[in-house]
Amino acid sequence: MIQISRFINFSKNLLTKNKKELFISICFIFILICIQMFLPLFMRWIITEVETRQSYLFLIYCILIYALFLLIYNFVDMGRYMSLDILGGKILQNLREDVCNAITKSSYEKLMLIGKEKLKNILYMDTLNMYSGIACHSINIVANILLIVVFLIVSSCLNLKLTIVLLAASIIGFFISMFSRKPISNASMKVNKKMKEDNKTLNEYIDAIELAKTNELNDYFIKKNNNSLWNFINTSLKADKIQIFLKNLISEFHQVVSVTIAAILSMTMGNSTFGDIIYYMFVSNMVLDTSQNLESSIYALIKMIPSFENVDNILNMEKCFGEEKIGPIENIEFSNVSFYYEGNNKNNINQKNYFFEKGDVVRVTGVNGGGKSTFVKLITGLLSPKSGEILLNGVLLNNIKLSCLNNQILYVDQDEIILNDNVKNYIEAISGQEITDLQLDEMEKLVGFDSKIMEIKENGHSLSGGQRKKLLLIKLLLKYQLSSVIILDEIEAGLDEKTKSTVLKIESDIIKNKKDCIIFKITHETKNDNIYSKFIGM
Incomplete structure (x- = not known):
């Protein structure tokens, strides 16, 4: 009953959002039912009249009219499928937008417990199943039931x-x-x-x-x-x-x-006439085929019910961000913060107390698995403490609106995904700014990016490691002036000496010149200690 109720609620909400497309689809279905009801009656009339008149000319005339109605039926049927495709497209768009918004606002830790592969399946296959279930099978079920009822009512008037x-x-x-x-x-x-x-x-x-x-x-x-x-x-x-x-x-x-x-x-x-025999033979085949199609649609819909549950679980996940707005981040406070991943009793972060303020340049070091990534995810709001509090400008981080955090915190990760797109679209999307071709050309020259590369494929894995890091540098250069917290996560790792020198120079220039923000540098390096004001070992 819960699953049926869930299906009904989804169908009601999504169809209500797309009333215009639903109305057009219903109109096409109504016209088709009328034509399907008319055709066997018209066939019956033709055979009865031909039997009476015995005229080949009349027969040819009637067959042409019948063929014309079949042609009209085909065009209307095309319109029905097109209208259902448009309705389904709108439903699929609504669903995927809702799922994406829910994923963005949900707990990162909970999402990782579900797993990226399952999330991919939910976003693609489950939403596709819901589109098919609502826009195709459920509407087909109603249409088939109506068609059978109409035929039986008309047939009962005759016999x-x-x-x-x-x-x-x-x-x-x-x-x-x-x-x-x-x-x-x-x-x-x-x-x-x-x-x-x-x-x-x-x-x-x-x-x-x-x-x-x-x-x-x-x-x-x-x-x-x-x-x-x-x-x-x-x-x-x-x-x-x-x-x-x-x-x-x-x-x-x-x-x-x-x-x-x-x-x-x-x-x-x-x-009864010979026309009656033909009519009932025609109707019997249509009713039996329709009842079989009805069963097929019901069976297909039942198989898709778990998809509604999967999507509903994502939409109803606990939200980990609030609605409070903040401006530039002046200070960050960790108050007795502890964190561990579910299923792991060992704390990655244990009872930490930190205070960072504008102008601080913080070096964060530690062994692999020591908690550096966890520390960064806590600051960016991806993870929430198991105990203790993280405050930005005195405001609990979980109460802050996600868009405000994203506007104020710039995180450049050495392993971050590079989006599949042309280079200009990627840079505009990742920086949140529109740039001219001239600006892009200047940025590419500044960081030494190969301007012949126009398209990003395989999430950047088709590029060399150096070229990927140079794209990250462009992101850094475009966004750092607008950010009040900058987190640099070992962009220089794994690079040749020339590219590494370019990365470190740009980072050093930003650290020296950008005094109105808090800068965190995640690194294994111990050089240039004089540029840091605070040190954290994880």
Whole structure:
């Protein structure tokens, strides 16, 4: 019940946000139902009139009109799919914006416990499933139910007995389709599993070519490959028996219904015409196909219900930022701050008390795993203390609006992700500033970035380490004047001497000239101690 309620709430909220697109889709569906209801009635009238008039010219005239309606139906159906795509696109946009906003405002630690791979799946596949469930399957379910009801109502006006037969047949067909689906799906899954195992066995042989050649393992691998192959073939044989039997059962049920309707009409011909027989044969096929489509949509929707739960969990995660605004950061205070990662009893930061104020240049050193990264994440608000408080200008960090923190704190990390884009778009996005081509050219020359590089691919891994660091330097140069806290995390690490010298010179110039901020330098180096006013060992 909770899952159904969650689905209904999501559907209601998202469809309400997109009333215009929903209304257009409903209009197309209504027109399609009207045409689908009209076509068999028109066919019935044509056959009855042709039987009476015995005119080939009249027949050709009627067929042309019928073909015209089919053409109109095709265009309307195209419009329906296009309107559903637009509605789905809006829903997907709303969902992904909401998820991204929730991720941005949620606890970084909680997000890491979920895991980046699962978060990627939620943002991509689960939102896609929700789009499909709401914009496609749920609307198709309503449309199919309406279509069946309309056909049965119209049919009952012509022949109540046959309508009862049609109703019973549609219900039976629905359940045959429903109970057939799971065995068919399980059989396919078993075949796919054995296929993968067979592929894995063959891959093992290729990977072990050297071993096979030097240890007389050819017969061993042939035997193993044959066993794997016939496991796959035997599983396929069993699956084919199930799938073919059940698929034929559905098809044969349609034939039984058609024969039954034809037989009932022939026994109760009375005032019925040949047109009535054609009409009911047409309607029976359409009702049975629609009931099967209805079952398919319901089954698909049920499979997608877990996606609604996954997205809902992200949207309802505890928010770790407040709404209080602050200006330039004058001081930072750590008051008895302790932090440990969940699942780890050892404190990364233990009962720390620090006070930093404008003008401080702080060197932060320590061994790998000693807590330097944790310290930086605490200052930037990515992590929250397990105990104690962090205050910026006397305001509890967790109460401060995220955008204010981002505006005041500049963090340049040696391992940060470089965005896939052209260089100019990346620089504008990461600096939050629009720059001209001339400004970009000047920055590239200043840091020694290769101006021939126009596109960033593979999140910067297609670039050399030096070129990636030079992009980070451009970010630093564009943002440092606007920031009141600057955190430099070993940008120079792993660079050749020339590039390292460029990085250190730019950093040194900023440290010497930027006196109205707090600067943290994360480093293993112990040189140039005279430029630091405070030292922290982690």
